[in-house]
Amino acid sequence: MTLPDTISGLLGIDGVVGTVIGAFLGAALIGTIMLANAALAGPWAKRKITAAFTDRIAINKLGPLGLGHILPDAVRLLSKELIVPEGVDRPAWDIAPIIMVFSALLGFAVIPMGSGIHLADPSVGLIFAFAVASIASVSLVMAGYSSNNKYSFLGGLRAVAQNLAYEIPLILTGLSVVLFAGSLQMSEIVAAQQETLALGPIGIPAWFGLVNPFAFVLFLVANVAEVGRNPFDIPEAPTEIVAGFQTEYSSVYFVLLYLGEFVHIFLGGALIATIFLGGPAAPIAALSVVPGFIWFLIKIWGVFLFTQWLRSALPRVRIDQLIEIGWKGMLVLSIANLFLTAVIVGVLPS
Structure with missing residues (x-):
């Protein structure tokens, strides 16, 4: 039963x-929960x-651990004057930040977050999540070309090039x-990972991240590039093009762009958790007493921690x-992975 059915009941x-x-x-x-997580991640975590x-x-x-800084930071940013530069192309300039946030939030509609915490479960859920997540690139392009700023325009062009190179x-x-799962439906992909694999005397969960770690690493790297985190933060590149696509934005528009980036990181983490880490499932049966939604949040925060580690550890690559x-690395490896997976699935007993 989906969450809307439960609520109406x-x-x-x-x-x-x-x-x-x-x-x-x-x-x-669901939107409030994800926005709250993004608000915690951006100004504080x-x-x-x-x-x-x-x-x-x-x-x-x-506050404890500095958590009290979140509210003053939000008030400070939202109360700043919204400066509209001369020559911007409105309404594209106004719409771009809104698209950035809602394209990420829309992706959570098909993500199973726990028992009964699932807004919708269409038969093409994975394709839907990929499709709506890629809409963010449209907002980056709109923000870039409509700002009437050469640095913003360069950031928009870089976003297009990056999206084409890593979306495939x-x-x-x-x-x-x-x-492996035999379905594009998110619930079926999660259900396919509920078994236990015998690794000698040790039983491990049949998560696709453990079954095919090569695909897991490829997806993780491509996702980092897709959400524009270091070392792939080329569209904004503060030391090169000021702030790229968001150079001319301030006040509430900057908050929307900034918040949208972190919601997209959590959406990427949600996709990784769902298709590679068993969704809301616990790593071992003994830990199943912890609600699945908590495990789901732990996994997406783990992905967020990974992106922040990359931000501190790796230098930005050139465009x-x-x-x-x-094009020469990820695309070739992903095609090879798909081919080998098809061969393995074809020879495995059903």
């Missing part, structure tokens, strides 16, 4: 009206993690998981290196 509302109300409330609940990696203290004055390997690697890695 609790409210005692049947029919189309119950479905609509349940879907609206369920979407609002990012700074604390980076400080830990670089042997600094970071924010610590307000990302999807091809995801399709290798589909070959030509990024394109070469994507």
